[in-house]
Amino acid sequence: MSSSNGNARAAGASLIPDKLDAAAVTEFWLSGSARLMRSGEVFMRGMAAVGRLEAELGQELLHRRMARFQTPSLTAKPDERVRAQIDQTVQEFDSLVEGLRKIADEFRHTINDSTQALFDAKNPAPQQSMAASIHIDEPSFKRKPAPAAA
Numbered sequence: 001m002s003s004s005n006g007n008a009r010a011a012g013a014s015l016i017p018d019k020l021d022a023a024a025v026t027e028f029w030l031s032g033s034a035r036l037m038r039s040g041e042v043f044m045r046g047m048a049a050v051g052r053l054e055a056e057l058g059q060e061l062l063h064r065r066m067a068r069f070q071t072p073s074l075t076a077k078p079d080e081r082v083r084a085q086i087d088q089t090v091q092e093f094d095s096l097v098e099g100l101r102k103i104a105d106e107f108r109h110t111i112n113d114s115t116q117a118l119f120d121a122k123n124p125a126p127q128q129s130m131a132a133s134i135h136i137d138e139p140s141f142k143r144k145p146a147p148a149a150a
Contacts (some may be wrong), residue, residue, distance in 0.1 A: 039118035046110025053106055057099035064092050 068088070076084070 025070065035118050035120065040112045042117045043110060043114035048107065050103055050106050050110065051102045053099070057096070057103065060095060061092075061101065064088075064095070
């Protein structure tokens with residue numbers, strides 16, 4: 001039992017370097033942090049695009065539903081009215097499917113691009129990366145003063 005325990009210690013000891021290279025560890029941490037930040041930024045931009053597409057689809061559906069409330073022509077025959085309603089429903093369905101397809105594609109691209117940014121070893125170092133598009137100094141991030149008590 002003591003020999004197997006000694007072998008495990010010897011195997012574990014070979015995995016730990018005698019001297020830790022602080023510069024290499026720092027570079028590894030900076031590189032990983034830069035990739036993580038870049039991946040998060042790509043993901044948030046993509047999700048904002050997905051949100052915009054969802055809002056546009058919702059607006060379009062609302063406008064189409066509101067258009068249905070318009071009174072049909074009283075001079076049209078019942079067959080013509082039914083045909084117009086069927087055509088309108090088919091157009092709504094096609095528009096809905098196309099909108100959902102755009103949203104799904106954008107979401108898929110967001111996940112792919114974000115994952116690629118996270119695991120891309122060629123991602124630039126933090127000092128060379130693109131400037132962040134959102135800064136903590138922006139007015140929207142600053143704390144607003146609490147309202148005075150009455």
